[in-house]
Amino acid sequence: MTTNSSPQLWLYDTTLRDGTQREGLSVSIEDKLRIAKRLDQLGIPFIEGGWPGANPKDVQFFWQLQENPLKQAEIVAFCSTRRPNTTAATEPMLQDILAAGTRWVTIFGKSWDLHVTTGLKTTLEENLAMISDTIEYLRSQGRRIIYDAEHWFDGYKHNRDYALQTLEAAIASGAEWLVLCDTNGGTLPHEISQIVQDVISHLSFVICQEPMTKDKEQRIIPQIGIHTHNDSEMAVANAIAAVMAGAKMVQGTINGYGERCGNANLCSLIPNLQLKAGYSCITEDQLTQLTEASRFVSEVVNLAPDEHAPFVGRSAFAHKGGIHVSAVERNPLTYEHIQPEQVGNSRRIVISEQSGLSNVLAKARSFGIELDQQKAEAREILQRLKDLESEGFQFEAAEASFVLLMHEALGDRQQFFEVKGFQVHCDLIEGKETSNALATVKVAVEGKNILEAAEGNGPVAALDAALRKALVNFYPQIASFDLTDYKVRILNGHTGTAAKTRVLVESGNGHQRWTTVGVSTNILAASYQAVVEGLEYGLLLQSQLSAALKASG
DSSP states (O other): OOOTTSOBOEEEEOTTTTGGGSTTOOOOHHHHHHHHHHHHHHTOSEEEEEOBTTBHHHHHHHHHHHHSOOSSOEEEEEEEOOOTTSOGGGOHHHHHHHHTTOSEEEEEEEOOHHIIIIISOSOHHHHHHHHHHHHHHHHHTTOEEEEEEETHHHHHHHOHHHHHHHHHHHHHHTOSEEEEEETTOOOOHHHHHHHHHHHHHHHHHHHHHSOOOHHHHHOOOOEEEEEEBOTTSOHHHHHHHHHHTTOOEEEEBGGGOOSTTOBOBHHHHHHIIIIISOOBOSOHHHHTTHHHHHHHHHHHTTOOOOTTOTTTSTTTTEEOSHHHHHHHHHOGGGTOSSOGGGGTOOOEEOOSTTOOHHHHHHHHHHTTOOOOTTSHHHHHHHHHHHHHHHHTOOSSSOHHHHHHHHHHHHTOOOOSOEEEEEEEEEEEETTEEEEEEEEEEEEEETTEEEEEEEEEESHHHHHHHHHHHHHTTTOGGGGGOEEEEEEEEESOGGGGGGOOEEEEEEEEOSSOEEEEEEEESSHHHHHHHHHHHHHHHHHHHHHHHHHHHHHHO
16 A cells, blocks of 8 residues: 555556567557557556657657647657767657657667677777767757666676666766666566666766766756566566666556567556555556556457456456355455455456355355355255366356356246257358358247248357347347357367367357357257357346336336
8 A cells, every 4th residue: 555655656658669569469550549548547657659750650649649648648759879970960760759749758778788799780989979979969959868778687797887887878968767678588586686776876876976066966866767578477576676676667568568578567567566565656546447457458459368467367366266265255365465456356256166155155146146055056056066067067267157057046047038949051062161051940939939040150150140030029139149259169089079069158238248158069059058048148137137227217
């Protein structure tokens, strides 16, 4: 918990630049603008928008933000130092930086002598001049500078004296932040801590040794920041180690997106630093938006969210073992390191063959069903759950099917329709199966037998379409249901064509999503079971909503 006296940390988000370097991740200008606005709402002080001039998309992004600025965040342009043996004033890429119109600019330069001589093919002295000239020029144009010391930790290990000279050059030229970058992601936390402490001590000594001048009295002493990559699975730990050693800025990305193995994950860093280490990063109200922001960004970049991500993952506060559930029901501190609501997440009780009676009772309550553990129904549900899971069903991923199972055991499962049978035909053209399929279904509704047929892009789509066609006249709300996902798993592949198949079908109505499961040696029968229960559960939701509205008048 932070207080008014909590030390301030400055967050710097580079999702829109470093994060988009992740393999398979691509965003449009509109995507970048949506993410920037969401990060602004989250309270991130610095948002790196990209490298103006590197591509037309980034140029337009900065232009649009000039027209519609963010509410509180500083949007930052990113660029390298000038090229060797030129001048900053004549460097075209720096003109693009100025045209971006940002108050803050992040410049990265070389810290490792190997990169200077091998990568830039220039001298160590010229690299120092490149750092100084670039920062001095941008400062003369009214810009404030964050200096990213690229490959800092590798450079320090190979040539400490030269690496420190690069920071001294940035300080002398007017940089306000010196960000130490573990660009290769190979450093360990104890090394980070020792090196950051040495840097702070050294720079304090250097500044104190400077002769007193009028300018020195007005000069801002630069602060240290940290930028870590996750190649050794240490990015978050390394960033925290740097903060503990004195760093005041933390750079990272939402969901840890980034090149190779990614960057430090702000969704883990923020709650760790704020809730556990006592630093002030964002407000408590903004912290409760963290889970939603994580999922929003994953949706925009079209990447599936990591369900097991710490703090913000769907499984971060999920409890499956019966002993765990029983303890959490008494006191959540027994198996939860923070309250899920602090980061906008929620507790989930998972149902599976490993469940105990506590799981069943808790899951039932979450769906508004009160079970009496002293009565036979509760234990009957638990036994039925274990029996079905042993046959291949998976209810932790298909909670809608479990709700229907509970209602059946309690004797109050609504009979919206009765399935009489189905047939599926797939077209064959010149001996090759096509994706076209025709399904015929027979159902009974309100005592009437309905026979309908429909075509679809594959047998499951055809079955789904035929069922809807048969039921929509009786239940018009079905028109708003969608089959949103379909997953198949072969459970015992060694039995060949006799193998059991588990099918998970996700359905939705535009407001809610639910998942149902079917298991059979016949993949179509398993699919049909899951699709039928998906429609049945959707109708149950609509029925409960109508009853609630009627009760409220």
